[in-house]
Amino acid sequence: MGQSHDDVTEELRSQLEEWNMGLDELQSRVERAEAERRSALEARIKMLRKDYEEARDRLQALSAQGGETWTEFREGMTRARRLLDEALEETQPDSDGDSDG
Numbered sequence: 001m002g003q004s005h006d007d008v009t010e011e012l013r014s015q016l017e018e019w020n021m022g023l024d025e026l027q028s029r030v031e032r033a034e035a036e037r038r039s040a041l042e043a044r045i046k047m048l049r050k051d052y053e054e055a056r057d058r059l060q061a062l063s064a065q066g067g068e069t070w071t072e073f074r075e076g077m078t079r080a081r082r083l084l085d086e087a088l089e090e091t092q093p094d095s096d097g098d099s100d101g
Helices: 005-032 035-062 068-090
Strands: none
Touching: 005 035, 005 068, 035 068
């Protein structure tokens, strides 16, 4: 963990940007989803968007701090990103194009 504070900050900002793009992609998939599935996906997006906004705000607040606070924040970012990746994977369109399932 020999990264400088600025390197870590930039890495986290990059992760937040990727997270935001993933949320936009998930929203796009929800808009194409069937009505009954849409409600569950919208609730999930709402939760993920809230987590994203909290992470973004924490990054801004922590930008002047270091040490264990950063480690905890990075671990939280990793968990949140994993949840987003899972949501994106679960909403991937079927590769065979079969949508009646």
